[in-house]
Amino acid sequence: MISGNSFKQTVGTSSIIRNKAMSVACVCALSLLGLSAALLTRAAQQDQTSTPNILLEGDWVRTDTNGSGDFGGLNANVAKAQLTPAGEAIASRAGRGRGGRGGATPPAAAPASGAKETPHAAGQAYVLVSMPCNGMPGNGMGSFNPDSGGFHLIVGKTQVVWAQERGGSRIIYIDGRPHPDITNSAHPVYNSTGHFEDGVLVVDTVGLPTGGGIPGGAVRGPNTHLTERFEVSPDGQHMKIVYTYSDPSLYVAPHTYTYTFDRAAPAPTYAFEEWCDASDPIEGQSIVPPAQQ
Amino acid sequence: MVGSPGLASRLYSSTEKGPDRELIAARNGGSVKNFIVGCLAIFLAATVLTLRVGSAQGPYDSQAAMSNNSSDPRDLSGFWALSIDSRQIPPAVLVPTVTKTAIEKREKADQKAIRWCNLLGMPYIMDPGRPIDIQLGKREMVVFAEVPASPRHIYLDRSAHIDPQIFDPTTNGDSIGHWEGNTLVVDTIGFHPDRGITAIPGGGFRTATTHLVEQYQLLENGALLSVKFTWSDPKVYKTPHSYEFHYYRMPANYEPPPGLPCNQYDDLRTQFLGFTPAAVRKPSDVPGAR
Secondary structure: OOOOOHHHHHHHHHHHHHHHHHHHHHEEEEEEEEEEEEEEEEHHHHHHHHHOOOOOOEEEOOOOOOOOOHHHHOOOOOOOOOEOHHHHHHHHOOOOOOOOOOOOOOOOOEEEEEEEOOOOOOOOOOOOOOOOOHHHHHHHHHOOOOOOOOOOEOOOEEEEEEEOOOOOEEEOOOOOOOOOOOOOOOOOEEEEEEEEEEOEEEEEEOOOEEEEOOOOOEEOOOEEEEEEEEEEEEOOOOEEEEEEOOOOOOOOEEEEEEEEEEEEEOOOOOOOOOOOOOOOOHEEEEOOOOOOO | OOOOOHHHHHHHHHHOOOOHHHHHHHHHHHHHHHHHHHHHHHHHHHHHHHHHHHHHHOOOOOHHHOOOOOOOOOOOOOOOOOOOEEEEOOOOOEEEOOHHHHHHHHHHHHHHHHHHHOOOOOOHHOOOOOOOEEEOOOOOOEEEEEEEOOOEEOOOOOOOOOOOOOOOEEOEEEEEEEEOEHHHHHHEEOEEOOOOOEEOOOEEEOOOOOEEEEEEEEEHHEEEEEEEEEOOOOOOOOEEEEEEEEEOOOOOOOOOOOOOOOOOOHHHHHOOOOOOOOOOOOOOOOOOOO
């Protein structure tokens, strides 16, 4: 039996212990709440960075930042790729030009000597392209290095679609899926996956066909990774894509260059259709020289 | 005390001095435990929430990737395939001017478009022999497949067509869409009269005056997509021509195989299609010619 005094003393001791316990519990609880708040804040920040940049969606055209005035000059400022001997071997097979169109068959016609320019009479067209429209649909190495054709980006739930005006589209999966195993594929198919980092679409591509056609005389092989960063300006009117090709077997150092684009204007903008009919003789020939004064 | 005696007395009690407060503290010994448990619960909930939000673009959900349905009645995005039982196409009622000769002329033109690997356009793109990809963006919905055709752009951000005086007709035309409940209604004009495959399922063909209305609606919890097509054209149809396709949703992890090549310079292919291979012209002797 506990006397009144001892009861008070017991209660008092118990009270002190419990007060301490309460204090510890409070500190603990506040710490947990603080941690929870921090985690929630981080989650919110992650949510913001992972949110697709809706400004990316729209119609884009490549810009001539060099003032080159012609398509051949657009890549004038791209530094030459630093290739390994294996990379040089691919480059020599592919040619060092600005890139072919990836046609299904090699040209059958005799190549032009290209040495002399013969004046043409008024009304006389000359053949510039012997096999026009070959390699369509698609442009710019299958939507990797766009040329003068406009293109359109659509940001869906699981894909970013790169739609071209010459037909064909490129899919960039943004649902977190991994690349498929393409190591044993006899005919590798490129595969692009992407995610958003602070509104910048970062895309990784594997499975590019072996060959050239990349600005700076760069090349692709079975193990090449291409990273693209799609960054839209804060006003939404401009975009740049930073390309980086990585492959230790082909490159001494990763090969990087940048393309710039403007959003098509004025609104409402819409996709054109770039028609090319190889059965039409006009497709491959020059403009007809007008009568000279 | 005025007001709620329960809450007020608890608040008041906690500030009391002396043995009563100690007794209250002794009685509240169990609530410390509850408090800690509550905090832990909050902590766990926050952690779970954090992990969920963080995984928005995190680990790939392979189970969800196998799914071929959707709880969102407007979730048209995905790959869709037509099967043997997917088409409900009644015969079209044509105007008398669409004679057998006129139809044969159109058929020849369609064969030529195939032979030369032209962009094939509508309505071929909606039944191209392989799954079509539909992606719903903020501004537009795009429809395409890995075949020789332009992607279809269905604009959701405008309610009027581009001025026909400005718009250059295309094989797909100018499409605008809007939602009526959970049905996407798409209106298309501006078709090119000659380019691509112009034949319309059930009879008839598209011309410069053709008007198409489509209704997209998900069925079967998103596993099926119904598209009702209604073609109108006073030069071709006596009455509007309607038919319906049911597309099956492909699993979310589906990836299309690469498009098959279309090579208009392949002589074997050309002959197989019943055409005579054309001579390839020699490029002129000028710089840059190829």
